[in-house]
Amino acid sequence: MSRPYVVAQVVARLLWGPSVVVAISLIVKGYTDVGDGFAAGVVVALGLALFYVALGASAAELALPFLRYAPRLMITGLLLCLGTGFFPLLSGEPIFSHLPEPGAHVATVGSLELFTPLLFDLGLFLLVVGVLTVLLHQLAGLKGVAEDLAVPPVDDAPTGGRRP
Amino acid sequence: MTLLATVLLVPWVAGALLVGLDGRRRPLAWSAVAVLAVGLVLLVALTVRVASAGPVQLVTGGWPAGVGIVLRADALGATFAVVSQLVLLVAAAHEAIPGPRARSFPGLVVLLAAGLTGLFLTGDVFNFYVFFEVAMTASYALAAYGGRPRQLRAALVFAAVNLLGSFIFLLSVAGTYRITGSLAMADVADGVLRAGANAGLLVAVGFFVAFSTKLGLFPFHFWLPTVYAGSRPAVAAILSGAVANIGGYGLIRFGAGIFPAQLRMAATALVVLGAASIVYGGVLAVSRGDTAELLAYSAIGQVGYVLVAVGVGGPVGLAAAVFYSVVNALNKALLFLTAGLRGPLVAGAFVVGALSVAGVPPAAGFVGKLTLFRTGVAAGSPALVVLLLVGSALSLLYMFMNYQRQFWRSDPAAGTTVSPLPRRALVAVLALLVLALGLWAEPLWQLSQQAADLFARESG
Numbered sequence: 001m002s003r004p005y006v007v008a009q010v011v012a013r014l015l016w017g018p019s020v021v022v023a024i025s026l027i028v029k030g031y032t033d034v035g036d037g038f039a040a041g042v043v044v045a046l047g048l049a050l051f052y053v054a055l056g057a058s059a060a061e062l063a064l065p066f067l068r069y070a071p072r073l074m075i076t077g078l079l080l081c082l083g084t085g086f087f088p089l090l091s092g093e094p095i096f097s098h099l100p101e102p103g104a105h106v107a108t109v110g111s112l113e114l115f116t117p118l119l120f121d122l123g124l125f126l127l128v129v130g131v132l133t134v135l136l137h138q139l140a141g142l143k144g145v146a147e148d149l150a151v152p153p154v155d156d157a158p159t160g161g162r163r164p
Numbered sequence: 165m166t167l168l169a170t171v172l173l174v175p176w177v178a179g180a181l182l183v184g185l186d187g188r189r190r191p192l193a194w195s196a197v198a199v200l201a202v203g204l205v206l207l208v209a210l211t212v213r214v215a216s217a218g219p220v221q222l223v224t225g226g227w228p229a230g231v232g233i234v235l236r237a238d239a240l241g242a243t244f245a246v247v248s249q250l251v252l253l254v255a256a257a258h259e260a261i262p263g264p265r266a267r268s269f270p271g272l273v274v275l276l277a278a279g280l281t282g283l284f285l286t287g288d289v290f291n292f293y294v295f296f297e298v299a300m301t302a303s304y305a306l307a308a309y310g311g312r313p314r315q316l317r318a319a320l321v322f323a324a325v326n327l328l329g330s331f332i333f334l335l336s337v338a339g340t341y342r343i344t345g346s347l348a349m350a351d352v353a354d355g356v357l358r359a360g361a362n363a364g365l366l367v368a369v370g371f372f373v374a375f376s377t378k379l380g381l382f383p384f385h386f387w388l389p390t391v392y393a394g395s396r397p398a399v400a401a402i403l404s405g406a407v408a409n410i411g412g413y414g415l416i417r418f419g420a421g422i423f424p425a426q427l428r429m430a431a432t433a434l435v436v437l438g439a440a441s442i443v444y445g446g447v448l449a450v451s452r453g454d455t456a457e458l459l460a461y462s463a464i465g466q467v468g469y470v471l472v473a474v475g476v477g478g479p480v481g482l483a484a485a486v487f488y489s490v491v492n493a494l495n496k497a498l499l500f501l502t503a504g505l506r507g508p509l510v511a512g513a514f515v516v517g518a519l520s521v522a523g524v525p526p527a528a529g530f531v532g533k534l535t536l537f538r539t540g541v542a543a544g545s546p547a548l549v550v551l552l553l554v555g556s557a558l559s560l561l562y563m564f565m566n567y568q569r570q571f572w573r574s575d576p577a578a579g580t581t582v583s584p585l586p587r588r589a590l591v592a593v594l595a596l597l598v599l600a601l602g603l604w605a606e607p608l609w610q611l612s613q614q615a616a617d618l619f620a621r622e623s624g
Contacts, residue, residue, distance in 0.1 A: 072184065096232075
């Protein structure tokens with residue numbers, strides 16, 4: 001991006017904080033009200049998208065250095081989701097059972113309920129933020145993306161070679 | 165129950181880890197192969213249990229069925245899961261021998277295995293869609309493997325057409341929920357009986373179009389030759405031997421399991437479409453000089469047999485459809501992998517594949533064709549038997565024309581290099597498997613019959 005607009009840059013920086021706060025509130029109230037990890041992830045990713053648009057990819061990744069770890073974020077999120085989904089296997093219960101069990105007492109911090117689905121939602125949040133950031137990064141066409149495509153010499157003919 | 169959850173967990177976690185690492189390193193590529201092998205062993209164990217003790221079912225969270233998502237392994241799903249996993253394993257090993265050329269390849273194959281396993285082992289229509297998308301997303305990325313313009317073109321066509329197919333599938337899922345108020349397959353099957361005939365037919369046609377597009381049946385085949393001929397041999401083997409199984413499985417599961425009344429109503433149309441597919445694929449394959457393109461048209465013809473068998477229906481027809489789907493998946497994987505290789509053992513493996521496609525003993529395809537002939541006889545239709553015969557004759561013709569062109573050429577100076585021995589040994593092992601399946605077809609045939617008996621209530 002050759003001439004980024006100042007207004008957009010300022011708005012992007014100003015909106016980043018509120019978007020994180022909104023995301024947190026979406027996760028906290030998610031179980032009794034509208035909202036969950038997915039929605040929260042999308043809100044944060046929208047904030048990030050604004051950064052990418054206003055600053056350009058390289059400047060955005062300088063301003064928010066954690067963006068470089070997006071692939072790791074995404075994989076951690078997926079593993080966290082799988083972990084919370086499949087851990088009941090260890091005790092021989094059906095997968096996706098949650099702790100404390102339905103109807104049991106749930107500890108709360110304010111209106112935040114502390115039970116295993118919260119971890120699942122956090123995993124989902126990380127996964128969504130990670131995936132969307134990776135997509136933004138790729139779409140912004142950063143150098144280094146094309147490295148993968150440099151094809152080393154072929155060791156066998158591609159199937160499609162027309163034979164005389 | 166634990167086994168059912170474990171077969172899903174293993175490839176999913178491993179796939180998530182592997183996509184994050186550089187798959188071009190040999191050890192990682194081989195660990196992907198190891199994961200697939202472990203998955204295959206677990207799936208075989210699951211299949212044995214299902215075959216001996218009946219379907220295994222699991223409801224997530226211990227909720228009542230209908231609230232929780234149902235995972236269910238029965239003979240049909242387990243059979244398809246095993247054969248798909250086997251094809252993925254062989255294709256991944258084929259690429260791991262020289263070392264994959266893209267960092268994401270091993271991870272994507274393992275994630276594709278997770279998607280396919282989930283899809284074949286779910287008892288819930290929407291969950292089917294979710295795993296379907298997991299599998300398709302992985303295969304869109306795989307189609308571009310190689311990174312040359314040819315492969316990118318193939319990937320673009322594949323993704324565009326199949327996204328459209330997935331969209332039609334999603335619309336049909338929404339329609340199913342609208343007319344039955346349920347998403348668990350068992351409840352949906354009951355709900356469809358009570359729903360209006362037109363609404364049921366509309367949704368059933370939606371599913372048929374979606375699965376036919378995946379499978380590459382005659383009127384929906386247009387994307388297939390470009391994609392199969394353009395992608396790398398291992399990817400073509402994965403797409404035709406594992407991903408296309410979604411279509412065959414879907415036709416049987418949704419057609420016979422959920423919409424049996426609509427299936428009976430449309431039986432003639434299905435048989436006609438299948439016949440068109442057989443003739444179209446066969447005739448065009450004869451006219452192709454390029455091996456991969458020939459195999460692509462052959463694939464269009466071969467899935468026609470599956471559709472004919474589904475259309476005839478009944479225990480005999482459905483068992484034949486399951487059996488032939490499995491044999492066809494192995495044939496296609498073998499032939500696509502063989503087509504990219506040169507050197508000793510390769511011609512032999514190709515001949516086994518060719519014999520199997522044509523339905524000549526002792527290859528597995530012979531037993532497959534035999535079951536199809538039984539289907540034709542059961543349907544009491546001489547025309548169908550003649551059609552099957554013509555189709556087989558055509559496939560014998562094009563396979564051996566191609567064999568001559570590939571392996572009997574007298575100019576060894578054409579610059580063909582001999583492929584590495586492990587790769588050739590791998591296709592030879594797969595060829596032996598196809599032969600063994602032809603000589604000892606009893607277990608697979610039993611499984612196919614068990615799978616068909618699942619639907620005896622509906623079709624009887």
